[in-house]
Amino acid sequence: MYELFYALKSASMGIRVMLEEIGAPYELIQTTVDMDKPRPPEQLSINPNGWAPVLVWGDDANNEWAMYECAAITVFLCDRHPEANLAPKIDDPERALYLQTLVYFSNSVQNAFQLNYYPDRFADASANEPSAQRRGNRRLRETWKVIDDQIGDNEWVLGDRFSAADIYLFMLTTWLRPARGHPTVDEFPNVKRIADVVVQRPSVQRVYAPWIANPDY
Ligand SMILES: N[C@@H](CCC(=O)N[C@@H](CS)C(=O)NCC(=O)O)C(=O)O
Secondary structure (H helix, E strand, O other), X not given: OEEEEEOOOOOHHHHHHHXXXXXXXXXXXXXXXXXXXXXXXXXXXXOOOOOOOEEEEEOOOOOEEEEEOHHHHHHHHXXXXXXXXXXXXXXXXXXXXXXXXXXXXXXXHHHHHHHHHOHHHOOOOHHHHXXXXXXXXXXXXXXXXXXXXXXXXXXXXXXXXXXXXXXXXXXXXXXXXXXXXXXOHHHXXXXXXXXXXXXXXXXXXXXXXXXXXXXOO
16 A cells, blocks of 8 residues: 655656555545645655655555655556566666656756746746746747657557556646746647557546646646
8 A cells, every 4th residue: 555645736746646556545635736835744744855756665564665756656556567568677678768758858958847837946036937937838849849859650668568658748838837937738749649548547537537627726
């Protein structure tokens, strides 16, 4: 049984899709990404940054462990449940592109989103925050273009096999808000092609029902 600190719109949604694909039992613990609302103390004790997702799991002897960082949780879950076939095995050459892409998502694409969503974390004075936000939007275009070119004519992020990287990619596309000056997913046709297929998966339909009903939710 897993426990997942969970908030709509957050990276915890991608992890929930992976748990659904794996078929592992899990419980959601409600948290928030609202800057004006407090995080549960148990979440903060694991991740003092206050971010979702946080994953907690135990064993039959009542030991309990926890971790955060979406890319790390992705690798952890896929390795722990190889039968779900969501990731290349450790000795598969495709493992390199899988790891590279997850880390790039986390440290470059997500960072560009952060610049736009949380400019106060990057600008020293509030007067500079609009500049940080604009740079974030430009950075979103730069980093998504790298991913779009990387995918090229491939069917999936890793080539001809579906993987957790496609779920992660889909999750990131749901954060694009043209109204905030972000690029639209249509600017990246290879990304869009994959996202349009991933959204059809039953796991994604279940977890992303609120977004599917209203992408501006
Ligand atoms: N590097 C972290 C970032 C997680 C993150 O930024 N989560 C956002 C939601 S997607 C969040 O919790 N934001 C609230 C906040 O930053 O206070 C990860 O990939 O897990």
